Amino acid sequence: MTPQPALIIGSVAIDRVATPFAQSDAILGGAASYASIAASYFTPTRLIAIVGADFPASFRRRLQKHRIDLTGLQVDPQGKTFYWSGKYHENFAGRDTLEIQLNVFENFSPLLPAAYRDTPYVMLGAIQPALQNHVVDQYAGRKRPFILADTFDLWIHTTRPELLRLLRRIDLFVINEDESLLLTGARDLVVAGRLLRKMGPRIVVIKKGAHGSVLFHPEGMFAIPAYPVAKFVDPTGAGDSYAGALLGYLASVNRTDFAALKKAVAYATAVASLTVESFSVNRLSAAGRPAIDARFRALRELTRF
């Protein structure tokens, strides 16, 4: 087995997050930040994203600390970094966006640098489906990589046809439970998973937050609970780091069979449980691979009978 590199495409942002218990400063956010750091624990990781001139050097250093290849990190010297501010409700049941400034993200066009073209494992974070399709278009005439894509409810509501087109072009679709019901019209997760596989992707993962996740693979289903976190701080980025770890693990073993996918889902679960223990990528970045491996083993203990 030769470890393969992974490519993460998505948003890098500055966030400001309020939970029922605490309030963050301006922190490193964005799906691609979480996902690339998560993937980097498993395999060499490349990033495509855009930031503005205001992007703090400390945030860049954070990504560099994980040896993430930033060749594809565009910097728009005229613009400001994508900014998101949100507030979680009581018991983390939903959240409100308080402020969103797309800034440089408005003109983001994810272009594959020549050095990235042959990356065999690619994650398309939950950016507009048209941009996700634009990435896939760039593989016209060459071997398409293994593609994982994520989405979120806004795109299901506003650009469904473009999203449906994307689904026919990817291998692995990662989506949360509510969105899976919204997209398929199904009433429960098992039916939603099956319907999503019929819409294109060979493999589907439905995330249920604190209730774990379920994998739908041609060879069968797999279900895993969330790792029982004792000090829950902020759910932001949990799903993104989950997807990044999932892809990173698959790339590291260069396999996408059922057994590899199950392990990938367990690693993703372990990584997401670290993410939620702090604001931003702090805990995720500080954890180190041994802490991830320990949670992977603990998940095995927790679920084996």
Added chain:
Amino acid sequence: MTPQPALIIGSVAIDRVATPFAQSDAILGGAASYASIAASYFTPTRLIAIVGADFPASFRRRLQKHRIDLTGLQVDPQGKTFYWSGKYHENFAGRDTLEIQLNVFENFSPLLPAAYRDTPYVMLGAIQPALQNHVVDQYAGRKRPFILADTFDLWIHTTRPELLRLLRRIDLFVINEDESLLLTGARDLVVAGRLLRKMGPRIVVIKKGAHGSVLFHPEGMFAIPAYPVAKFVDPTGAGDSYAGALLGYLASVNRTDFAALKKAVAYATAVASLTVESFSVNRLSAAGRPAIDARFRALRELTRF
């Protein structure tokens, strides 16, 4: 290992249930009906409950079919059987009680028949905590059995001190997630489970419905997803059959160590998944042990990585 008998104490009722998709006739209901049939798949099972003169012979035959010892099934010839009618909300998110007639249940005093006194595994269904304590009182001066108890939110609101007293006298407490948070004031399940164990019971199981369940044991935690049901009909009795199967399995192996508890939780999960596939005990009663064993094995497959 010598299989031991199990004793189930609780309600036997006539139910009328409406779901978003269907409406039942007057059907066999009550926690003890579900729990005793579930337990009977694992070990000889005894029942203590009360019914009225109107209790249909076909419902009695249903219990007899499972060789449940009905010595403790009191019949009040002057009264009518406990009646409950309810309606589930859209997506089964909660339910309303449309009508409740306690009838003979109002005067229910669960008395241990002499022949039941030495039953080493006992389930106290979610009847009033005062009645549950009344059962435990009858073990004064003799060896107390292994006791599993269930409760529900009404008792947490109205008779908390009596419930707290019960918790100090039982071995295994089974409760659903919302109720565990209500009773402990915890914000999440992991904390709730730990707090509940400090309130008395050595072992706690928190049920999360379609999201599975979590076991808290002195030796550690165990988590299992729900079995992915394809044809969901009615959740009524799922938790009761879960608890009955849990106790029945423990009695059948006459063990309550961590390994036995994990298996018991997996069998309970399998049994509950059959219960929800029909109104009343129909599917549960028709399933047979091989169907339960098949789901137990499927759960192992579903969760192993």
